[in-house]
Every structure is written in structure tokens, then in C-alpha cells.
Amino acid sequence: MSASAQQIKNRISQEYKQGFVTELEANTFPPGLDEAVIHKLSTIKNEPEFMLEYRLKAFRHWQTMKSPEWAFVKFDPIDYQAISYYSAPKRKEDGPKSLDEIDPQVLDAYKKLGIPLDEQERLAGVAVDAVFDSVSVATTFKGKLKEAGVIFCPISEALRDHPELVKQYLGSVVPPADNYFAALNSAVFTDGSFVYIPKGVRCPMELSTYFRINAAKTGQFERTLIIADEGSHVSYLEGCTAPMRDENQLHAAVVELIALKDATIKYSTVQNWYPGDKEGKGGIYNFVTKRADCRGENSKVSWTQVETGSAITWKYPSCILTGDNSTGEFYSVALTNNYQQADTGTKMIHIGKNTRSTIISKGISAGRAQNTYRGLVKVLKSAAYARNYTQCDSLLIGDRCGAHTFPYVEVKQPSAQVEHEATTSKISEDQLFFCRQRGLSAEDAVSMIVNGFCKAVFKELPMEFAVEAQALLGLSLEGSVG
Amino acid sequence: MNTATASRYTAEYQTLAPTLPGQTLPWLKQLRCRALEKFSAHGFPSPREEEWRYTNVSAIEKKLFSPSLSLTTPPVDKVWLKGCQLEDAWSVVLVNGRFSAELSVLDGLPEAVSLMSMADALTASPAIAPLVEKYLGQAVNYSEHGFIAFNTAWFTDGLLLHVPAGQVLAKPVQLLHVVTQAETMATTRTIIIVGEMAEAKVIETFAGVDNSYLTAAVTEVFIDQNADLTLYKMQSESEKAYHFGGTYVKQGKDARFTHHNFALGGLLARSDILTDMDQASECELNGLYLGVKRQHIDSHTRINHLKPHAISREIYKGVLDDRARGVFQGRVIVAEDAQKTDSQMNNRNLLLSDNAEADTKPQLEIYADDVKCGHGVTVGQLDESSVFYLQSRCIDEETARNMLTFAFANEMVDKIRIKSLHDKVLEQVLLRFPQEGIEKSWL
Numbered sequence: 041m042s043a044s045a046q047q048i049k050n051r052i053s054q055e056y057k058q059g060f061v062t063e064l065e066a067n068t069f070p071p072g073l074d075e076a077v078i079h080k081l082s083t084i085k086n087e088p089e090f091m092l093e094y095r096l097k098a099f100r101h102w103q104t105m106k107s108p109e110w111a112f113v114k115f116d117p118i119d120y121q122a123i124s125y126y127s128a129p130k131r132k133e134d135g136p137k138s139l140d141e142i143d144p145q146v147l148d149a150y151k152k153l154g155i156p157l158d159e160q161e162r163l164a165g166v167a168v169d170a171v172f173d174s175v176s177v178a179t180t181f182k183g184k185l186k187e188a189g190v191i192f193c194p195i196s197e198a199l200r201d202h203p204e205l206v207k208q209y210l211g212s213v214v215p216p217a218d219n220y221f222a223a224l225n226s227a228v229f230t231d232g233s234f235v236y237i238p239k240g241v242r243c244p245m246e247l248s249t250y251f252r253i254n255a256a257k258t259g260q261f262e263r264t265l266i267i268a269d270e271g272s273h274v275s276y277l278e279g280c281t282a283p284m285r286d287e288n289q290l291h292a293a294v295v296e297l298i299a300l301k302d303a304t305i306k307y308s309t310v311q312n313w314y315p316g317d318k319e320g321k322g323g324i325y326n327f328v329t330k331r332a333d334c335r336g337e338n339s340k341v342s343w344t345q346v347e348t349g350s351a352i353t354w355k356y357p358s359c360i361l362t363g364d365n366s367t368g369e370f371y372s373v374a375l376t377n378n379y380q381q382a383d384t385g386t387k388m389i390h391i392g393k394n395t396r397s398t399i400i401s402k403g404i405s406a407g408r409a410q411n412t413y414r415g416l417v418k419v420l421k422s423a424a425y426a427r428n429y430t431q432c433d434s435l436l437i438g439d440r441c442g443a444h445t446f447p448y449v450e451v452k453q454p455s456a457q458v459e460h461e462a463t464t465s466k467i468s469e470d471q472l473f474f475c476r477q478r479g480l481s482a483e484d485a486v487s488m489i490v491n492g493f494c495k496a497v498f499k500e501l502p503m504e505f506a507v508e509a510q511a512l513l514g515l516s517l518e519g520s521v522g
Numbered sequence: 523m524n525t526a527t528a529s530r531y532t533a534e535y536q537t538l539a540p541t542l543p544g545q546t547l548p549w550l551k552q553l554r555c556r557a558l559e560k561f562s563a564h565g566f567p568s569p570r571e572e573e574w575r576y577t578n579v580s581a582i583e584k585k586l587f588s589p590s591l592s593l594t595t596p597p598v599d600k601v602w603l604k605g606c607q608l609e610d611a612w613s614v615v616l617v618n619g620r621f622s623a624e625l626s627v628l629d630g631l632p633e634a635v636s637l638m639s640m641a642d643a644l645t646a647s648p649a650i651a652p653l654v655e656k657y658l659g660q661a662v663n664y665s666e667h668g669f670i671a672f673n674t675a676w677f678t679d680g681l682l683l684h685v686p687a688g689q690v691l692a693k694p695v696q697l698l699h700v701v702t703q704a705e706t707m708a709t710t711r712t713i714i715i716v717g718e719m720a721e722a723k724v725i726e727t728f729a730g731v732d733n734s735y736l737t738a739a740v741t742e743v744f745i746d747q748n749a750d751l752t753l754y755k756m757q758s759e760s761e762k763a764y765h766f767g768g769t770y771v772k773q774g775k776d777a778r779f780t781h782h783n784f785a786l787g788g789l790l791a792r793s794d795i796l797t798d799m800d801q802a803s804e805c806e807l808n809g810l811y812l813g814v815k816r817q818h819i820d821s822h823t824r825i826n827h828l829k830p831h832a833i834s835r836e837i838y839k840g841v842l843d844d845r846a847r848g849v850f851q852g853r854v855i856v857a858e859d860a861q862k863t864d865s866q867m868n869n870r871n872l873l874l875s876d877n878a879e880a881d882t883k884p885q886l887e888i889y890a891d892d893v894k895c896g897h898g899v900t901v902g903q904l905d906e907s908s909v910f911y912l913q914s915r916c917i918d919e920e921t922a923r924n925m926l927t928f929a930f931a932n933e934m935v936d937k938i939r940i941k942s943l944h945d946k947v948l949e950q951v952l953l954r955f956p957q958e959g960i961e962k963s964w965l
Contacts, residue, residue: 061963073644080559110572263734281679305533322899330679380528388697418840419901421876421877434886434888436888436890436891436893437891438891439858439890439891439892440892441862441889442887442888442889443885443886443888444887444888445884445885445886445897446883446884447884447885447899448881448882448887449880449881449882449883449899449901450576450879450880450881451871451873451879451901452877452878452879453873453876454873454874454875454878454903455903456901456902457900457901457902457903458899458900458902459898459899459900459902460884460898460899460900461896461897461898461899462896462897463895463896463897464886464888464893464894464895464896465893465894466892466893481761516737
């Protein structure tokens, strides 16, 4: 090992920056899950009757299901009775009306994370919904959005204020019985964002949700529902972090996107949950179901994700291309280091005519991590002239990690064109030598090569996120060179 | 899983066991018993198993096939058989899963080379029987899946080919499996051993007269250090037949293995080609599947890079028409130690009809970092600009499409290095094209 590589080794002690815990009084349910917990949850949230029934139905179905074992990840069975299903910072009255009323400690926590909740700050062009454990603590720029007719609020608020919209769309893309974790989420989801963009409106600013797990021994069950009505356009960003703890915490989210005729939804994620320590202890289990339905003609959904955190990621943002001429895109960078495991990819289901999909997936595996791309491209008989292009590249750093590619291609339509390409390689000595010869340190060289490798995905991210993602990538890779 | 089917076979096994070869050998008897237990517990593979996701064998489960009991060769249409048999090769013929000495041609086989039926090998001289004991079940375990367990318990005969170290076979060896009886199951087990620095070309041909029957053939191949084996598989079963054929290979250091898989026949056909590669070995897998009517053709390959510096190349092409369904599942595994692995896999599919379907699942599983691995898949149609090019040269559209489709398939046929086999395969492939479309003079 060269001297510079050694220096890099020494620097890995750099900690997960978002790993702090905010000490505050919280209202937390005792661990355990039964129908009584769901009743209590629904009451606390003041939900309409149909929601309680929805939850109970999902819960009863969940009890008959088995935890899936097909993914390329290993973990001990989760004890669902040891998790607390609700935790919210204590409020003075019944909820803050303005930012001044939010617990200053919560505000501080967000400030520390670089997500200022006051509207004058740096991220002035972005409206933020901040979800802290099980509740949304603040949503910024509500007024400005209202002017444009955009509804952007926590989903529990939407359930009270716009029950008809929620009732119409909730579970229409990811039905409660879809899979094990979706069923669990449907039963116990606590908060998340709700977005409705009315006909013909181009959302005046980027919308963003920041998820933060703070309390110990809890699970976070977020639910996001985005509806883009005819001819509308929205770009939505999602970020997430959690404190460093030795035990594993469960994050089981469901995200549903619905794009009607001529609508466009762009959904970007920078996932930076606590990945566990170098020995693979602790970290978040990120078991997420994300799916978009391009219902209308010419609709478009684009998923962009940068996955650097979580001990285990199990996530397949998918597009159901129902409408004719609809488009689905999936751009992903998944980075695993140390003992992280990621099994991620996408599903593109072509139903409408002339539907197109693009999949660009970049997997980077370092340390002892296992990184898997798993994708499905399915072209039904109705999808005449469907087109798909898939490219999955894997980069291996270190000789004890694994990179796997499991694409599934099912075509029932002769006019469809489906292409899939995958490569796996490592950073070659030649490339490194070339950079070092021009005066770059080994670490900078690797970072540059990796960034180049991911460029096709990063260019899809909104500006602020792209910068963050690049920095994150550099940080997560530290210590893996040499 | 259908255990009812399994138990029907198990019940029948008790009465038929005495007719199976090797009953006097305790090790084999035990092996068959364990395999039968496994089969009666799990039955044939179900689509719930990941490796069988796209292939549902319930049609096989609904029937009860029985093995041929007669040790004398039934009458076979000689003209038809001649159409399958290669002239310039040593050929061994199995009829309905039983060896036929009278139809086999073994003149001039070098003495050092052993080529005989499995039944004979098990009772043969003290030199051969232990060889079978040493190798049988070493390249594939009966617990791999239902068909292997089924084959291990039931094999009625099979072949043994042993090419000793340093021997280069002057002529190819053809292992010809034919089925003439309806509702028969031909369960055969073949072992091919190629000694150090030896070289051989083997052709496995599967054919049958127009009946519904089941072929469940398992071939185990051992290629020693620096040896070279080219194995051709020509599957042209009857269009009502069910076919399972598995080839399981162990490659030694620097060993070379080339496999050509032509899957043309059968109503439901599945082939497994699995190879374990040692240091600096090479393997090349070529395949062509042509599906028409209601055919379901599944090709399943697994290349296991266990040691460094090995090279693998794989290309499978499929042309699917009518209501045919083609399945390709290819997997490349690179173990932690297998640095400097170089692996390429390709699968190309042409869909010609609205009701045809292609399902493909190429997989890479990589645990070493200093490797070069890639795979590519396409499913689509002929290139429109190529069609246009031909049309602009006064070739009508239908002919142009036929020419291009034929050329797509012919690339695989042209890889055959044995003239007589090449011509036979070409003849079969041409049957799939309208005569007026493809003129022989082009070839």
C-alpha cells in the first residue's frame, strides 16, 4: 500500500456527519403492534373513518404475509413487536401555527443538517416539508404555493383537508396488499408529503421533503403521494438522515406518483440514512416501495436517486407506463461501502403504445459491501412500438466486495425494441496512474474517476442536490482506496 | 410442485427398479434411493423456483411416462435414422433410452478410448466400473433440481466416453438419442471424460418420431488439464415431445470447452449448461433457438469462474414466431479468487409474430474486483434500414425479411466446424423458412 493510500486509510475515522441525536421530549408509543395501536394512531391523527378501515385491512393482510427472501441481502429477522410505531416531539398546544412556535431544538437539528426552515434562507427556491420521526414539523412556502393552486402539505393534514383527493388516489398505485413492507406501511404509516398540482400548473418552485429519524427503537413509516393533474409539472426532492446507533432501525416507506395526461413528475432522492459502522453494526434498513403510474397520454415520470446510506437498501422505484406515448426514466447511483448491502433497481411496465423508458444505473461497491442491480422491463402485448434502453455499470473498489446484475426482460410485443447492457470493472491502474502523473492525489483521482462514472446520473439532479450528491460520494468512499 | 405425480412415479419405481442397470452395485443403489426420496418429496421443479420462473413443467406432471423395458432394439425406420446419423463419425445409438449395439457404428475406434453404454460400463471390466463410480454425480448433484433427481433415480442407460490423456480423436463421436415409442420416457445418463492434453469432438443428437414422450438426459463432462472438448447439441425432438437436457461440466486448468446448442424441436424444451472453470481455462457457449407454433424453448446457462485468468464467451440467439416463447437465463459467477476474469455474454432475440414472447434474464454475480465482465441483451425486430437496403436492390420485402432472419440465425450455424453436421443443422434450420424465400445458391 502506498503512503498516500495509508493517509487515506487514516482519514476514514471521519464520522457520519448527520449522526447526532437531538435530545427532546417526545410523545412515543410503547413498542408493539396490534389493532389497538392502529386505532390509537388513527385517533391521534384525527383521521377520517375510511382511513382507519384502510389501515386495519392492510394490517390484517400483512399478518398473513411472509417477509420476502428473494433479495440479495442478508439480515436477521426483524422483531416487529420491538418497534415503536409512533414518536413525535411534544408540542405545546395543538401544533405550531408558525415557525416561531416550533421547538427550537427541532429547528436547531434541521439547521445543523443544512436544511434551514425559515423562508429567507439559502434554499429560497425550495419549499420544504420537514418530517421528524413520525410527524411533519413544518412546511415552508405554503402561502406562495397556495397562490399557484398547488397543495403541498403533510399527508395527515391532507387527510383532514382534502380527504376526497386522498381517498381517490391513495393505494391506487401501490395497493395495500402489494408486498410485505407496503402492507406494513399501509397499516401504520404516520406522515409524509402530499402534493397536488392542478391542471396546467407548472409548480413555481422545487418541492422537498426532509426525513429525519431521531428517536431510538422506532420505525419510520412515511407515505408520500404526488398527483400531477393534466398538463402540470413538478420537481420533488427527498433527503433523509438518522443518528448513529448500534441497533438497526426500520424505515419502510411507500411513495406513489400519479401523472395524468401531459403531466411531468421529476422525483429525486438523496438517501443518506446512517449506514452502520465499519464493522457493519447498526444502520437503517431502508425497505421502500416507490412506484409511479403514468396514467395519461404523454405523461412522464423521472426517478433520480443517489443511494449512499442505509445498512440495507431494498428499493425499486418503478414506472407503470399506462398512457400512450408516456415516458419513464430511472437514473441511479448506488454506493455501498464497508458492510452495506443494496438491492436496488427499477421496473418499467410498458402498457401503452409508443411508451419509452430509459434506465441508467451505476453501482459502486467498496469494502465488503454487496451491491445488486435488479430490474424488470416488461412489454405487454398492447405496448406497440415500445422502446427501452438499459445500461447498468458497476465499479468495484477493493477485492472483497461484490457487484451483481439481475435484469429481467419480458417482451410480448414484436414491434418493441429492448436493449440491455451491463459492464463490471474496476478503476484501472492506468487511469489512476494517468491522474497521479498529473499531480492529483490518489484520493482525488479516485473521486474524479468515480464522479465521471456517475456523471450521467448527476446531471439529472437539480443543482443543489447535485452538489450535495458529489460531496456525499466523496465522503462515503473515503478509506476505500488502497 | 405436484407431489401426486411424484408419488405415482415412486410407486412405479418399486416394480421397475430391477430392470435398471447397476442393481448389484451398492453405491449406485444408494444414490438412486436418495435421489428418489428427493424427487418424491419435491417433484418436478415449479415456476416458484427462481431458476424455473419462466418455464412451467406442469404439462409434464399431468402425464405419466414409462421407461422402455425391452432390452432388444425395437424396429427403427432406417431411412429416418440415417437422416440423423453422421457418416464421418463414430456413432452410438440409444433407442428409447436403451443402447442399441446393432445401430451403433464403432469401427476403428482407438483401443485406448472407451466408448460404451452406461449399462455395460457398470458391469464391464474392473478398469471401467470404478471410473463410473468416481465420476457419476460429481459434476452435478441430484439435489440441484427435480429433473436431476428424476434422472439419477431412473436412468435406464446412457453412455460413457473416456478419452485417455494425450489422445486426439481423429473423428467426432456422435451420441444419438432417439425415441420411437409414444408416452415413453428416455432417461439417460452420460459421462464424458477427456484426459489431460486430449482432444475430442462430441455431438449429442436428440430426435424422435412424431409422438409425445419425455427425454430427461443428463450429461456430465470432465475436461482435464489442458484438454479440449467441443460439444455440439442438436435438439430436434418431435414437436409433441418434452425435453430436458442438462450438461454439467468441470473444467481443469487451461482446459477448453466449446458448446454449441441448437434447440429446434420439442413442445417444451429446456436445456441446462453449467460449467465450473479452473485457472486460465476457456469456455465458449453458443446457442440458437428457433421457436414456432406453441413451442416453449428455455436455455439456461451458468458459468462459474472459480479461479483467476479464465475467459468465457457466450452468445445465444433466438428467433420466435407464431405463439412460441423463448427463454434465456444466463448467469456468470465470479468468485472472490477469480481475479483477471474476462467474461462476455450476449443474448439476441427476434420476435416475428404478435403472439411470440421472449423472456431473458442475464445475470452477473461478481465477487472479485479486477475483472472485465459484461452482458448485453436485445429483443426486437429486424433493422428497418437493412430491409430497405435490400428492397432498394429490387428484392421484395418478404424475401428481404427472410434473408435477414436467416442470416441472423445462420451466424450460429456457421460456427460449426464439422462439415456433415453443419449441413444437417443447416437443412433443419432451412425447414423453418419458406422455400421460395431462401435460395440455396446463396449459401
